[in-house]
Amino acid sequence: DIKIGATLSETGPASFLGDPEAKTLKMLVEEINAAGGVNGEKIDLIVYDDGGDPNKARTFATRLVEDDEVVAVIGGTTTGTSMAIIPVFEDAEIPFISLAGAIEIIDPVRPFTFKTPHTDRMACAKIFEDMKKAGISKIGLISGSDGFGASMRKQCLEIIGEYGIEVLADETYGPTDADMTPQLTNIKGKDGVQAVLNPGFGQGPAIVTRNYAQLTVGLPLYQSHGVASDGFIELAGAEAAEGVRLPGTALLVAGLLPESDPQRAVVVAYKDAYEKATGKPVSTFGGYAHDALRILVDAITRAGSTEPSAIRDAIEGTSGLVGTTGTVTMTAEDHLGLDLSAFRMLQIEKGGWKIVE
Amino acid sequence: MSLLQIEGLGIDFGGVRAVNDVGFSLKPGEIVSVIGPNGAGKTTLFNMISGVYAPARGRVALDGEDVTRMPPHQLARRGLSRTFQNLQIFQSMSVLENAVAGHHLHERGSVFADLFSLPAARRRSRASEESARALLDRVGLGRAAEQEAGSLSYGALKRLEIARALALKPRVLLLDEPAAGCNAVETEEIDHLIAKVAAEGVSILLVEHDMKMVMRISNHIVVLDHGEKIAEGEPASIARDPRVIEAYLGAQAAEAQNADG
Amino acid sequence: MPELLQFLLSGITVGAVYALVALGFTIIYNASDVVNFAQGEFVMLGGMITFFAHAAGLPLPLAALIAIIATAGIGVALNKLAIEPARGAPVVSLIIITIGASIFIRGATQLVFDKQIHRFPAFSGDQPILIGGATILPQSLWVIAGALAIFFCLWLFFTRTLIGRAVLATANNRIAAQLVGINTNYVMTLSFAMSAAIGALAGVLVTPITLTSYDVGLALALKGFAAAMLGGMGNPKGALVGGLLLGILEAMTAGYISSQYKDAAAFVVILAVLFAMPQGLFGRKSTDRV
């Protein structure tokens, strides 16, 4: 058997990232094994739940490497857990594909560390491009103070100058806050703000969106890829969410993709399989895990070996692999292999998604 | 020369004058009893003298030094020690350790010496343990030394408190109803103990409702009623004082008292 | 000053949420001196069960009723299965039991339901109500009214009824309570049922605003606990005032000082209040003589 490990945040504050990730991995491995496995060998998937705790994640990482003797690892749902476990895999020379957003994971490049999600910086770039096109040059920022929100806020502030956009108000909210009207009132009260950007995930953005409507701020509202799921529209309410823009992946708009879109087949297949297997709507995050496993399987197949170092080399040679997040082409200098085209600008209209490009 | 001097002491609770303008003094080796009806303010007086309550009025002097409103642990350092009407036992410690805890002031060293268990610290610990055992023997609890303090009967706990208070090697000892919960024979034992301690030069302030005991061992008696001092004097004269009989002793008890005496 | 008003409205909304949770703590605390750290899970259950019952096609009021009854049942089970068998255990042990229970309930909820975030519709729509340039959602009024109503009922319960006093007596001295004929087991069961029901009701009221998922309980419990301590544990008045104060503090800090440190500001104020009033604003000092 090919032993593949995963440490994911199935519970804890990041559980609605980690939960679909774990479900996706289990579902896909079953599929692959049913179809005869990889190179004739079955995959033995070992998943641990680190609850979002980096220290626990580190212990599970050690366990995967030392005790379970896996050949590759997927996981690290959050940036914190990913960063905490990278040293384990680098030391043990086991390839590791993270599912977290921050750019630090692959920049600087470490030999054995890869990742599948776009970086937050790419999401920022996508949003700022869209703003620039709409002639927006002064914005208000309201970000979650959790890892996701804080990291994306930081990345956005780093590149915002390149787009000639200025932040007039910079507010935050806690991950469990129930009301963001004070922050939004302050943003609303700032003269000259033309749009509002909300990096965040979880229930925060939904509440922000609802408060935004309550206060009739009336400016364009940008959300991040952190809320890219149908659930968001439901939580925020179709009425409040009307007009919200965000960078999303093909997965979210699978049904809307033109036949010609290269990703269409992949995302539709995954979406159908996932929704059938779990009865829950598919989410971008599960897609990250989907891509990670696909990359890994592709690499093992090409390597024709289960030697960790051979797998690593093969991952680095991934080229033109179509995933849910985009088409992946890795190099020795790029352990992510996605470009901006992987994101699509979406807008919520009448309770559904629309591609606005 | 008085060891403990109290002047015009008073305190109020929610507008009620629990104690008002009480004053008296205590000489070395003297036994002074404070008696009075329930709620007269005896325990409250003790609480003020021992620093548990801060008096609103008046002054407490110990050996000439003004110690009014001084916290209890500093009073303890100056040689004032007490027992409680409502038992205050270190429940989860053994009987022996309760008594050893009374030696705190004599065995105190630096925290570092204790952390590293330096020889000096160990020596101090051992010394106070020996002394504590002797004290337990003295109050008749020698055999219960290793028992958990929480498992003693009420009367035994009262005696444990006395042992603990004696461990401080006090100059002034405040005893709040030491014989409560003891029968006549046990009370007499406590009697002897107190007399012996006083004979060693310790001044004793006693609150007790057992009139036999009070009459037997007091040098001097102070009577409180409604927080005020209503009488003061020799045991014999107090026993005859009509105000005391009316407020406190009751005709019946006074008769018995006089018959006994 | 529409901003000030908006901050105030926001503070009251959030504060009412905290107050509801804090009120839930009072009964069990008053009956047993135990702060039930599973109280937040009762709130969560109220929201989650209502959502799933509603999603299954039941009308919202019925779904809410089922949630409240079911949660009360879970509260009773918690008492019977975990608290009562541990009778006589030190209070810290009981606290650990309630923490264990809260982990257990969370674990069970994620299995029985799911790990998604949910919301059900507000009772009276989402059309904001305009007050002097500021706005408030109708659901917030529901929450505020709920907090006031529960406060009032609890206040009556503890000051006007014999059984309410029996609850206080049970915590104060369980043995004495038995000696005057109080069935302390029954009192405990009743307390858990009431606390759980209040928690669930809180969950029903706040979910349209705060949203719910299997793990919202802890954060709510923490804020509710802080609010209750600010006001003085065990006193319904303290829970109400503490909750509202905490909410307003947070909103004002977020509005005028820094949204990053609004929780910090709240705790600093709590520390300051406790420094001056070690029993909280309305807590009563226990009077034990020596």
Add this chain to the structure above:
Amino acid sequence: MIMRLSSKATTLLILAAVIAIAPVFFPSSYYFRVGSLIFVNGLAVTGLVILIGYAGQISLGHAGFAGIGAYACALAPVHLGLHPALAAVLGAALSAAIAFLVGRPILRLKGYYLAVASLGFGILVSMVLSNEAQLTGGPDGMAVPELGLRAVLKAIGIDLSNTEFWYAFSGLVLVIGAWLALNLYHSPTGRALRALHGSEVAARTVGVDVAHYKLVAFVLSAVYASVSGSLLALQNKFITPDVAGFMHSIEMVTMAVLGGAGSMLGAILGAAILTTLPQVLTVFQEYEQLMLGLVMMLVMIFMREGLLPSIARRIRGRAE
């Protein structure tokens, strides 16, 4: 809660023996990792035994001190050029100083009021750690430099793997920590702490400066927590604000109480159980949380004084 079963020497002997002998049974070096975590947690819990078990004061914010210790090791080497070991000492000193300042006002509080105040303190620390992102890397954490002791050992001929080294090193620190705490128990200071636990008024009247001794316990336990945080940071070489989080505080208290806050071995056993439990429970997959909660409840219901004291009581009971 009397610590009859464990005279100082036996406790230390048992502890040292278990630490020394256990590796014989380790099938892989992952077990060293778990072991070292047990010791790191055990150290923090030992500090809590002083605070909770001896002095009877509760704290729900001790992870704050662990956070200070951890971030000292991450920040001081980078910004002050200190050696990581010195950084840990600095962290401990800082924790002690902060505990001293914070302890004064909050230790006047009792019971739950103390709990909520200490909880507030812990939350303040973790909030600063995650908000001051320029300095601390924010919620996503930051890297911690290598301790370097392993290299030194290697130079003198002792070659340990990373996990082995940390197992041995934190084991050693734990034994030292337990030795100190046990010394304290039977010392005048320890007695003063336990006395004020029993009755503050009575403690005062026998001359115990209650405020001072509470502060002593608080500061000592803060130092333990801080060192434990430092060890964790140095071992993981990466640290996030979670180390200072509320959950970590709760976890520490739970470990202490579960095992038996009145007994040193018990508390360390509690640390061992709560550290390994999640590892064991992984076989239950989705049921893990459920099982964890259940175990906590069952232990406290049937062993109300904590695991070890209850077992000891039962054994003693049977012996007679």
Add this chain to the structure above:
Amino acid sequence: MLTVEGLRSRYGRIEVLHGIDLDVASGEIVTVVGANGAGKTTLLKCLSGIQPVSAGSIVFRGEALTTVPAHARVRRGLAQSPEGRQIFTNLTVEENLRLGAYLFSDDKVERDRDDAFAMFPILKEKRNLAAGGLSGGQQQMLAIARALMGRPSCLLLDEPSMGLAPILVAQIFDVVKSLKALGVTVLLVEQNAFGALSVADRGYVMETGRITMSGPAAELIADERIRAAYLGI
């Protein structure tokens, strides 16, 4: 009315009652005397149900009580004024008394309370004060009054005279006598053996968990051994 046979009880592993036989007839005043730690309090706690019994039986008005929980014994007419007073310190004096009559909610409750106030006027003065603020003796009065509020047919008194001023000690013994006149049965544990034996019909002497002597109070009071060991005469 109350029959105890072979009663044994233990704290943890240590047995402190080694088979107590005792009976109290209806309307009788019976007293138990004994030294500190003899087990008197434990015996009363067993009777009122707050201390587990390891062997033996308690029969009250023909009904076995051993498995009846404490609160239900109150309902059957057995009330206790416990050692250490055990009042509700956080509740007011008035609330304490009201809870004493927890099982009743008729008009008589108020009359009983007024009777209690008449018996101990100081309690009336302090009715709205938290009971924890009372002086020791006042708390003792409250504990006795509270027990009486339960309209017991059999009253268990554990050292009721403790901490009371002499004038009240006399009064307490008068109360006990008047209870007898009202048909209430009283089991009285006292260190004031002289006082107790003076009002009692019969008495028991307890030593380290055993009954060592019993008989009519008048006989006991005249017994040399008792005079020496308990009366200090």
